[in-house]
Amino acid sequence: MNIITCIKQVPASSNVKVDSNTGVLIRESNNVKMNPYDLYGLETAFQIKEMKESVDIHAVTMGPPSAKQVLEEALYMGADEATLVSDRRFAGADVLATSYTLSQLIDHISNYDMIICGKQTTDGDTAQVGPEIAEFLNIPHVPYVVDIIEINRDGIVVKSTYDTYDEIVSVKFPCLLTLDKGSQVPRLPSYKRKQIMKTHQIETITLDDLDDQNPNHYGLNGSPTQVEEIFPPDKRSDSIQIKGSNKEVTKEIMDILAKNRYL
Amino acid sequence: MGYIKINQKKVTQDLADELQDICPFNAFDYVDQYLSINAACKVCKICVNKGPEGICEFIEETQVQINKKDYKGIAVYIEQKDNQAHKVGWELIGKAKELALKTEEPVYAIVIGNDVMKIAEEALNYGIDKVFVYQNKAYRNFNVENYTNVIEAFYRKYKVNIILVGGTMLGRSFAPRIAARLRTGLTADCTKLDIKENGDLLQIRPAFGGNIMAKIHTPNNRPQLATIRYKMFDAPPKIKRFGEIVEEPTDDIIIKTTIELLDTIHQPKVKDINDAEIIIAVGRAFKKQSDLDLIKPLQKRLNAEIACTRPLIENGWFDPRKQIGLSGRTVKPKLIINLGISGAVQYIEGMKESELIITVNHDSSNKLFDISHYAIHGDIYDILPELNKQLEVLEQ
Ligand SMILES: Cc1cc2nc3c(=O)[nH]c(=O)nc-3n(C[C@H](O)[C@H](O)[C@H](O)COP(=O)(O)OP(=O)(O)OC[C@H]3O[C@@H](n4cnc5c(N)ncnc54)[C@H](O)[C@@H]3O)c2cc1C
Ligand SMILES: Cc1cc2nc3c(=O)[nH]c(=O)nc-3n(C[C@H](O)[C@H](O)[C@H](O)COP(=O)(O)OP(=O)(O)OC[C@H]3O[C@@H](n4cnc5c(N)ncnc54)[C@H](O)[C@@H]3O)c2cc1C
Numbered sequence: 305m306n307i308i309t310c311i312k313q314v315p316a317s318s319n320v321k322v323d324s325n326t327g328v329l330i331r332e333s334n335n336v337k338m339n340p341y342d343l344y345g346l347e348t349a350f351q352i353k354e355m356k357e358s359v360d361i362h363a364v365t366m367g368p369p370s371a372k373q374v375l376e377e378a379l380y381m382g383a384d385e386a387t388l389v390s391d392r393r394f395a396g397a398d399v400l401a402t403s404y405t406l407s408q409l410i411d412h413i414s415n416y417d418m419i420i421c422g423k424q425t426t427d428g429d430t431a432q433v434g435p436e437i438a439e440f441l442n443i444p445h446v447p448y449v450v451d452i453i454e455i456n457r458d459g460i461v462v463k464s465t466y467d468t469y470d471e472i473v474s475v476k477f478p479c480l481l482t483l484d485k486g487s488q489v490p491r492l493p494s495y496k497r498k499q500i501m502k503t504h505q506i507e508t509i510t511l512d513d514l515d516d517q518n519p520n521h522y523g524l525n526g527s528p529t530q531v532e533e534i535f536p537p538d539k540r541s542d543s544i545q546i547k548g549s550n551k552e553v554t555k556e557i558m559d560i561l562a563k564n565r566y567l
Numbered sequence: 568m569g570y571i572k573i574n575q576k577k578v579t580q581d582l583a584d585e586l587q588d589i590c591p592f593n594a595f596d597y598v599d600q601y602l603s604i605n606a607a608c609k610v611c612k613i614c615v616n617k618g619p620e621g622i623c624e625f626i627e628e629t630q631v632q633i634n635k636k637d638y639k640g641i642a643v644y645i646e647q648k649d650n651q652a653h654k655v656g657w658e659l660i661g662k663a664k665e666l667a668l669k670t671e672e673p674v675y676a677i678v679i680g681n682d683v684m685k686i687a688e689e690a691l692n693y694g695i696d697k698v699f700v701y702q703n704k705a706y707r708n709f710n711v712e713n714y715t716n717v718i719e720a721f722y723r724k725y726k727v728n729i730i731l732v733g734g735t736m737l738g739r740s741f742a743p744r745i746a747a748r749l750r751t752g753l754t755a756d757c758t759k760l761d762i763k764e765n766g767d768l769l770q771i772r773p774a775f776g777g778n779i780m781a782k783i784h785t786p787n788n789r790p791q792l793a794t795i796r797y798k799m800f801d802a803p804p805k806i807k808r809f810g811e812i813v814e815e816p817t818d819d820i821i822i823k824t825t826i827e828l829l830d831t832i833h834q835p836k837v838k839d840i841n842d843a844e845i846i847i848a849v850g851r852a853f854k855k856q857s858d859l860d861l862i863k864p865l866q867k868r869l870n871a872e873i874a875c876t877r878p879l880i881e882n883g884w885f886d887p888r889k890q891i892g893l894s895g896r897t898v899k900p901k902l903i904i905n906l907g908i909s910g911a912v913q914y915i916e917g918m919k920e921s922e923l924i925i926t927v928n929h930d931s932s933n934k935l936f937d938i939s940h941y942a943i944h945g946d947i948y949d950i951l952p953e954l955n956k957q958l959e960v961l962e963q
Contacts, residue, residue, distance in 0.1 A: 429775070439744045543940060560941055
C-alpha cells in the first residue's frame with residue numbers, strides 16, 4: 305500500500321504583527337517548523353504502516369529549497385521517501401495553484417492508494433488544500449479524520465469529527481483524508497532513523513518534470529485569488545479605562561451592569 | 568498577474584538584509600552578491616511598496632480578461648442537515664442582498680436535498696429573487712461528490728457572479744471542492760465582504776491564526792467563491808415574499824460516490840454558546856479548576872453561559888464546544904465579560920461582534936482591552952471575591 309503525506313513548513317510562531325504605520329509584518333523570529341496538523345497526518349501514516357504489511361510512505365512538500373528541512377524531519381520520523389516540488393515559477397500560488405501543483409506532483413509519483421493531508425495550516429490557515437487536491441485528482445476526500453477504524457483491501461473506514469457529532473465513513477481507494485487532532489501522539493525524529501536516512505536523496509521536482517508544463521497554470525498566474533493588502537486587526541477607539549482600588553473598580557463593574565439593566 | 572523583478576545593479580548587502588527583514592515569507596536569498604526570490608514568495612508586494620526604493624519592481628503581465636458583465640447574480644448555498652437549514656444561510660442572504668444593492672444583481676438561494684421544499688419556502692421569506700431546488704433521494708445526506716456535481720450543473724446553467732457558502736465544518740470541506748471543479752478562487756473564512764461596481768468581491772479574512780488581516784480579491788475568475796463563518800453577519804428580517812421557487816431537474820446530474828456514511832454518533836448535548844445572550848469568558852488567569860467557583864455568583868445572577876479560551880480546553884476543564892475563537896465558536900452575545908484573557912487575535916475574531924464587552928485584566932498591555940467597551944484594570948483574584956461580596960449585599 306502506498307501513502308503520500310502532504311506536509312508544509314510554516315513559521316514557528318504565528319505571533320506576527322503588522323506595523324500599522326508601515327504595513328510591514330513584524331515577526332518574533334524567522335524560525336520555521338512543520339505544520340502541527342501534518343504531524344498528525346504523518347503519525348497516522350506511521351500507525352497504518354505498523355498495522356499493515358508493506359506500506360510505503362512518501363512525504364511531499366511544495367515550497368522553497370529550504371523546505372527540505374520538513375522532509376528530512378519526516379524521513380527521520382519514519383517516512384520511506386521524500387520529494388520537494390520547487391520552482392520560482394510557483395511563487396505567489398494561492399490555494400488553487402498550490403493544490404494543482406501538488407496534484408501534478410502526485411500524478412508524477414503516480415503510484416498511490418491514499419493521500420494524507422493536515423486539516424489546515426497555521427499560516428495560510430484556509431483548510432482548502434486537501435479537498436482541492438482530491439478534486440484535481442478526481443478522487444473522494446474525507447475531512448476531519450481523527451481515527452482509522454479499519455483498513456480493507458480496497459478501502460478504509462475512518463472516524464471524522466464534526467461540531468456536535470462524529471461520522472463513521474467508509475471510502476474506497478484511492479482517496480484523500482484530512483487529519484484533525486485525535487488520539488495520535490506524533491513521534492519525534494529518531495536518532496537511529498537519522499543515521500539510516502542521513503544520506504537518503506530527497507528528490508527535487510520542478511515544473512519541467514510535471515505533465516502539464518503550461519506556466520500559466522502555476523504560481524501567481526495560475527492563482528485566481530490575490531492578496532491585495534495586509535493590515536492589522538482593528539482597534540476600538542472608545543474603550544473606557546477603569547482603574548482604581550479594588551473596591552472602586554468592582555463598584556464600577558456593578559454600575560456598568562446595572563446601567564445596562566443586567567442587575 | 569505578473570512577477571517581481573530585482574534591479575541587481577543597485578543591490579548591496581545592506582539592502583539585501585533590509586529586504587530579507589521585511590519579507591514575511593523569507594523569500595529572498597542573497598548568495599554571491601546575487602539577490603534572488605525563491606518559491607516562498609507570495610507576491611504580496613511588500614518589497615515593492617515598503618522596501619528600499621528602486622530595487623524591487625512589480626512587472627504587470629496582461630492576461631485575457633473575462634467579460635464581467637456576463638456573470639450576474641449572488642447565490643447563497645443553504646446548508647441543511649436532516650432537512651433543517653443551518654442559520655448561517657439566512658445570514659449570508661442578508662449580506663448578499665446588501666451587496667446586490669450596489670451592483671443591482673439578483674440574489675438566489677440553492678437548496679440541495681430530498682424533501683426540502685420547506686427550506687425553499689423559508690428562504691423566500693428573506694426577500695430573495697429565486698430559490699433553486701435540487702431534489703433527489705441520493706441527496707438526502709450531504710455527499711461531497713454528488714453535491715459538487717449539483718453546484719457545477721447550477722453554475723454551468725446560470726453563470727452567477729458570486730457563490731457564498733457558510734463556513735461550517737461541512738461548508739469548509741465542500742467549498743474547496745467546488746472551487747477546484749470550477750477552476751476558480753476561494754477565500755476562506757471572510758469576516759468582511761464588499762463589492763465593486765464591476766462586480767469584483769472584496770474579501771477580508773484573518774490569516775496567521777488571526778494576527779493579520781488580508782484583503783483578497785478574485786480579479787479575473789468567475790464565480791467568486793467565499794466561505795463565511797456562522798454569526799459573522801445578521802440574518803435579514805422576514806418580509807413579504809416576492810421571489811419564486813425553481814425546481815431543477817437532477818436526471819442529468821451524475822450520481823456516483825465511493826464514500827459511504829456508515830454511522831453518525833451524536834455527542835451528548837451541551838448548551839450551545841453560539842446562541843448565548845450573556846457570556847462570562849474565562850482565560851488562563853485562573854490557576855486551577857476549582858478557582859472557577861469564584862464566578863458562580865455572578866453567573867447565577869446574570870444567568871450567563873460560561874465560555875473559555877483554547878488553553879482551558881487543552882487543560883480538559885471544559886467541553887470543546889465552550890471554546891470561543893477561530894478554532895472554536897463565534898459568539899455575538901449582548902454582553903460578554905472576559906476574565907483574565909490576553910486577547911490573542913484567534914480569540915478576538917470569535918467574539919469581537921459582541922454588543923457590550925467588559926474585560927478584566929491586570930496587565931494593561933493586553934490586546935483585548937483595545938476592543939473592549941470597558942477595560943477594567945485589576946486582578947481577578949481580588950475583584951471576583953469583592954464582586955461576590957457586593958452582589959451579596961445587593962441580594963439582601
Ligand atoms: C495572508 C494570506 C491570506 C491568504 N488567503 C487565501 C485565501 O483566502 N484563498 C486562497 O486561495 N489563498 C490564500 N492565501 C494563499 C494560501 O495561503 C497559500 O496559497 C497556501 O499555499 C494555501 O495553503 P494553506 O496554508 O491555507 O493550506 P491549508 O489548506 O490550510 O492546508 C491543509 C493541508 O494541505 C497540505 N498543504 C498545504 N500547503 C502545502 C504545501 N505547500 N506543500 C505540501 N502540502 C501542503 C498540508 O497537508 C496541510 O495540512 C493566503 C495567503 C496569505 C499570506
Ligand atoms: C491556529 C490557532 C488557532 C487558535 N484558535 C484559538 C481559539 O479559537 N480560541 C482561543 O481562545 N485561542 C486560540 N488559539 C490560542 C491563542 O493564540 C492563545 O494562545 C489563547 O487564546 C490564549 O488564551 P488566554 O488568553 O486564556 O491565555 P494567556 O494568553 O495566557 O492570557 C492570560 C491573560 O490573563 C491575564 N492574567 C493573568 N493573571 C491574572 C489575574 N490574576 N488577574 C487578571 N488578569 C490576569 C494575563 O495578563 C493575560 O493577559 C489559537 C492558536 C492558534 C495557533
